[in-house]
Amino acid sequence: MTRLWSNGDRWGIGLPIKMNTQYATGDDSAIYERPSLLTWQNQDHLVIEITKTWRVDIDWWRERVWRAYFKLQTDTGLLVIVYQDLLSGKWYLQRLYD
Amino acid sequence: MIACLTVPYFATAVERRKDLSSVEKLSHPGPGSGSLPGLVIGGQPWEPQPLYAFSQEVAKNGVRPGMSLRLAHVLSPQAEFISTNLPHYFSAHGEITDILTDFTNLVEPQKLWSLAEVEPLRKAKRRDLPAANLPTNQPAPLGKAFGRRLPARYTLDLQSLPPVEALPLAQEIGRSVRQHTYLSPAIGLATNRFVAQMAAVLTHPNHARTISLEDEPLFLSAQTIQFLPLQKEMDRRLSLLGIRTLGQFIALPLASLHSQLGLDRQSGREFSQLYYLVKERIQPTGRIGNFYSIHQVQPLATEKQEQIAYYFDDPVNNLLNIERILVRAASELAARLHQAKQETRSLQLILEIDRRQNDPIYNQLSRRQPTADPLHLIDSLRELLHLSWQQVNWLYKQSGSEPGIITLKVILTDFCSVAPIQLSLFEQSKTNAHRLQEILSNLFKKHGSGSFFRPAPADIDHPLLERRYRLLELNPA
Numbered sequence: 001m002t003r004l005w006s007n008g009d010r011w012g013i014g015l016p017i018k019m020n021t022q023y024a025t026g027d028d029s030a031i032y033e034r035p036s037l038l039t040w041q042n043q044d045h046l047v048i049e050i051t052k053t054w055r056v057d058i059d060w061w062r063e064r065v066w067r068a069y070f071k072l073q074t075d076t077g078l079l080v081i082v083y084q085d086l087l088s089g090k091w092y093l094q095r096l097y098d
Numbered sequence: 099m100i101a102c103l104t105v106p107y108f109a110t111a112v113e114r115r116k117d118l119s120s121v122e123k124l125s126h127p128g129p130g131s132g133s134l135p136g137l138v139i140g141g142q143p144w145e146p147q148p149l150y151a152f153s154q155e156v157a158k159n160g161v162r163p164g165m166s167l168r169l170a171h172v173l174s175p176q177a178e179f180i181s182t183n184l185p186h187y188f189s190a191h192g193e194i195t196d197i198l199t200d201f202t203n204l205v206e207p208q209k210l211w212s213l214a215e216v217e218p219l220r221k222a223k224r225r226d227l228p229a230a231n232l233p234t235n236q237p238a239p240l241g242k243a244f245g246r247r248l249p250a251r252y253t254l255d256l257q258s259l260p261p262v263e264a265l266p267l268a269q270e271i272g273r274s275v276r277q278h279t280y281l282s283p284a285i286g287l288a289t290n291r292f293v294a295q296m297a298a299v300l301t302h303p304n305h306a307r308t309i310s311l312e313d314e315p316l317f318l319s320a321q322t323i324q325f326l327p328l329q330k331e332m333d334r335r336l337s338l339l340g341i342r343t344l345g346q347f348i349a350l351p352l353a354s355l356h357s358q359l360g361l362d363r364q365s366g367r368e369f370s371q372l373y374y375l376v377k378e379r380i381q382p383t384g385r386i387g388n389f390y391s392i393h394q395v396q397p398l399a400t401e402k403q404e405q406i407a408y409y410f411d412d413p414v415n416n417l418l419n420i421e422r423i424l425v426r427a428a429s430e431l432a433a434r435l436h437q438a439k440q441e442t443r444s445l446q447l448i449l450e451i452d453r454r455q456n457d458p459i460y461n462q463l464s465r466r467q468p469t470a471d472p473l474h475l476i477d478s479l480r481e482l483l484h485l486s487w488q489q490v491n492w493l494y495k496q497s498g499s500e501p502g503i504i505t506l507k508v509i510l511t512d513f514c515s516v517a518p519i520q521l522s523l524f525e526q527s528k529t530n531a532h533r534l535q536e537i538l539s540n541l542f543k544k545h546g547s548g549s550f551f552r553p554a555p556a557d558i559d560h561p562l563l564e565r566r567y568r569l570l571e572l573n574p575a
Binding site for chain 1: 561562563564
């Protein structure tokens, strides 16, 4: 069983991962940072499609949570939801569809 | 940790289960327990054959494995002598294996016949065993001391479970076996199977004993060399040299042991392996790898089978009648397969003929396509019958008498599902729920609290995925 939450963290903010990014132009002609290569458990997964993106910015009055979410498909057959914590710049793997 | 569960004097314990009063005496030994009469299995005292098993009371009188029934009677005249009931012992052996697999799939039941591993078992008995029941794993050779109490032995791999948690689990396993089978197991726990098996042998029934890694050298060095699979001559020479314990054994230099024992190249190599095996456990150097006795416990692969057997009082010698019986057997087996939504690929036909000195006639057929159709089964069984019948006729031509079948057995194996079936996760039948609860509670005991959680919806529309669900800790109660 692969737990996607770390020990002691019941809320499961996800597993920290290494992500290579590249810049791309969005629909609104602005330039955004997009994931291109995901490294998880020392294995590289090339991103072949980003099926959905969305952003969350909540709790700014308490402890701000500001994230950019990506639903990705990789060349190794994974369908995952990853996000970048825009405050720290770190990437996390949140969901793995099987 | 490796756990080794043994049931000492297994065959006699199984025989005594029938009599509940003796079960009580065995389970709660007290002042009255000494009055239990001895029991010898294998036949009557006048029969010219070795005994099969015996009880503890008889062992105290000097009866040993492989002894003749006549001699056992001389040594223990008060003992009760009964004939061997192999299917009964196999069934009890299977019951224990089933219970153990509730705890882990890494269970290695040792061949039941290793209860006579010290002395060769007579060939006739080996032939009587149904082939399908014989486990395929080959355990490492064991010394004489392991077989003295004629135990049934099971090795379990508790993986990375620390000793503190392994002991309660072992006790729970012991309780479970006792509760379900009315047998009294002894359990040994250690970091490797050699020491675990030794600990089990030296433990009283209904008790568990742990040998931690730190205690291992002290424990091993005090044990007798009879735990090593030594050849008779080697054993004799070592005892002449005054070497009784494993500690004394490894204190001697290997080269001098070689010259004293006059070993040839092959036996010298085996002896060196043994020597280093023990030496590494008592005086760890880290240079020698784990030898054969510490090999991994293999997961238990149980093969499902459906079988039907007919026993005839008078030998049947009419081929048409046998065919009719096979047709009935095929229909019944097909019905069972339909009910289980399974198909079979392999059919076995076993015919036992009335001349007992011959082996049963055994033929197997593997189908290209799996089937559960009674007509297909009948065709395959007819094919097997004609093949077997030729062998029966050939056998009887030798003796010049009429052939006669006393037992007919059909076994189906190698099953596959008729169609992919969704796992019945939501099936609410009472028996399954009870079984599931039992397995879950065993898992809880093994892994402890804080290991199992159930997701529960919290705020299903929350923008942060991790806050849509909460993980609630499962409570074994």
